Amino acid sequence: MKDVLIIGGGFAGVWSAAGVVRAAREAGSAGDELRVTLVSGGDDMVIRPRLYENAPEGMRVALDRVLGPIGVRRISATVTGIDTEAHTARAVGRDGEQLDLAYDKLVLATGSQLVRPDFPGSQDVFDVDSLSAAAALDHHLRRLADRDPCLGQYTAVVVGAGFTGLELATALGERLRAIADGKGTADDVRVVLVDRADVVGPELGPGPRPTIDDALDELKIERRLGRTVAAATRRDVTLSDGEVIPAATVVWTAGMAASPLTAQIPGERDRLGRLNVDEHLRVIGVPDVYAAGDTALASVEDGYSTTQSCQHALPMGKFAGHNVAADLFGNVPLPFTPDPYVTCLDLGASGAVYTEGWDRRIALTGPEAKALKQNINAVWIYPPTDDAEELLAQAGRFSNG
Numbered sequence: 065m066k067d068v069l070i071i072g073g074g075f076a077g078v079w080s081a082a083g084v085v086r087a088a089r090e091a092g093s094a095g096d097e098l099r100v101t102l103v104s105g106g107d108d109m110v111i112r113p114r115l116y117e118n119a120p121e122g123m124r125v126a127l128d129r130v131l132g133p134i135g136v137r138r139i140s141a142t143v144t145g146i147d148t149e150a151h152t153a154r155a156v157g158r159d160g161e162q163l164d165l166a167y168d169k170l171v172l173a174t175g176s177q178l179v180r181p182d183f184p185g186s187q188d189v190f191d192v193d194s195l196s197a198a199a200a201l202d203h204h205l206r207r208l209a210d211r212d213p214c215l216g217q218y219t220a221v222v223v224g225a226g227f228t229g230l231e232l233a234t235a236l237g238e239r240l241r242a243i244a245d246g247k248g249t250a251d252d253v254r255v256v257l258v259d260r261a262d263v264v265g266p267e268l269g270p271g272p273r274p275t276i277d278d279a280l281d282e283l284k285i286e287r288r289l290g291r292t293v294a295a296a297t298r299r300d301v302t303l304s305d306g307e308v309i310p311a312a313t314v315v316w317t318a319g320m321a322a323s324p325l326t327a328q329i330p331g332e333r334d335r336l337g338r339l340n341v342d343e344h345l346r347v348i349g350v351p352d353v354y355a356a357g358d359t360a361l362a363s364v365e366d367g368y369s370t371t372q373s374c375q376h377a378l379p380m381g382k383f384a385g386h387n388v389a390a391d392l393f394g395n396v397p398l399p400f401t402p403d404p405y406v407t408c409l410d411l412g413a414s415g416a417v418y419t420e421g422w423d424r425r426i427a428l429t430g431p432e433a434k435a436l437k438q439n440i441n442a443v444w445i446y447p448p449t450d451d452a453e454e455l456l457a458q459a460g461r462f463s464n465g
């Protein structure tokens with residue numbers, strides 16, 4: 065019996081599991097010589113790209129409805145240590161019990177996390193990085209209308225004008241207005257976007273920027289660029305240039321790092337902590353260990369590298385799963401070749417902007433791009449549930465083209 069251990073129940077982990085099962089079946093495995101186990105801290109696959117939206121607590125899929133039909137064993141536990149020499153992982157289960165999990169092949173797919181800020185008052189700053197954090201923000205917003213009226217009651221300051229900050233800021237106006245409307249105070253809504261850089265979407269490049277700026281103007285989102293936050297209280301936020309903005313809501317979106325478990329695997333890492341993997345998604349120099357999704361740095365077309373995105377995590381999972389089974393059953397491993405790079409940024413009531421290529425040439429804007437974004441968010445990124453055949457068929461589809 066060979067043990068494949070997948071750590072992480074996000075996009076990369078789920079598709080790794082489906083990929084291993086599919087490729088093992090393709091290689092003629094009857095299943096009794098292989099055990100695939102997925103360990104994840106929670107019972108659900110969290111649809112992280114949707115956590116900026118309204119009602120985030122629903123943005124999840126029960127892992128058992130995805131993995132159960134394909135016979136993947138699931139353990140709810142938090143992995144605390146990995147010993148790559150001994151081929152074991154140590155975890156703490158729901159009831160605090162210690163678990164020692166042995167593996168023949170390991171896939172590390174524990175994703176990434178926001179780097180929380182550290183300034184006076186930063187403990188009260190919200191984020192949308194995890195389901196619980198996004199739900200806490202949503203709960204806070206819904207209760208704003210119950211407060212005694214005060215300055216900044218319906219002001220939200222979003223820190224970080226990158227992908228997540230832009231999607232959140234452009235959604236928040238509408239969300240806040242719906243809440244304030246009940247008290248007839250919708251006009252008090254104010255959204256302010258803060259970034260250290262002198263432009264919005266610094267890493268998105270100049271291609272989509274005019275469209276983004278137009279959307280921010282249309283939605284009356286204020287910008288404070290070339291600045292950051294120096295301090296916050298539950299009533300206001302002080303920027304690095306001394307400006308004080310009365311605001312009941314401050315949300316931090318800037319800075320991501322790979323899961324801290326990456327530090328337990330020997331090997332080279334980039335500045336985000338991602339493990340360098342080869343074309344087959346094996347961690348370079350570490351036998352029997354693969355990494356996929358936000359924990360891994362892989363090469364893609366034209367000398368570019370993967371981004372911490374669903375767009376890369378999902379196919380990385382499929383390729384890693386396939387290659388683990390190839391290792392075990394002697395199939396041909398597949399070099400990681402994702403579809404050409406695209407981005408689709410939600411701009412709230414202003415639509416969306418869809419770009420193609422690493423230089424982010426605009427291909428769609430407005431309602432067309434918005435319809436595409438809604439399709440991505442509500443359909444494409446969800447794995448099939450209660451349907452082994454469809455899940456395995458999709459696991460074998462390595463390109464959307």
Ligand SMILES: Cc1cc2nc3c(=O)[nH]c(=O)nc-3n(C[C@H](O)[C@H](O)[C@H](O)COP(=O)(O)OP(=O)(O)OC[C@H]3O[C@@H](n4cnc5c(N)ncnc54)[C@H](O)[C@@H]3O)c2cc1C
Binds near residue numbers: 074113175357376377
């Ligand atoms: C608000 C927001 C908006 C985003 N928008 C987009 C977008 O528009 N497009 C896009 O492509 N990407 C977007 N992303 C990024 C995208 O969500 C991530 O790149 C993607 O989720 C990475 O998938 P993953 O499987 O590597 O990790 P994750 O989805 O983070 O999954 C990691 C899994 O590992 C588990 N885990 C972590 N640590 C442990 C442990 N110690 N033990 C056991 N289990 C553990 C977690 O519980 C989770 O199940 C967005 C992210 C956020 C937060």
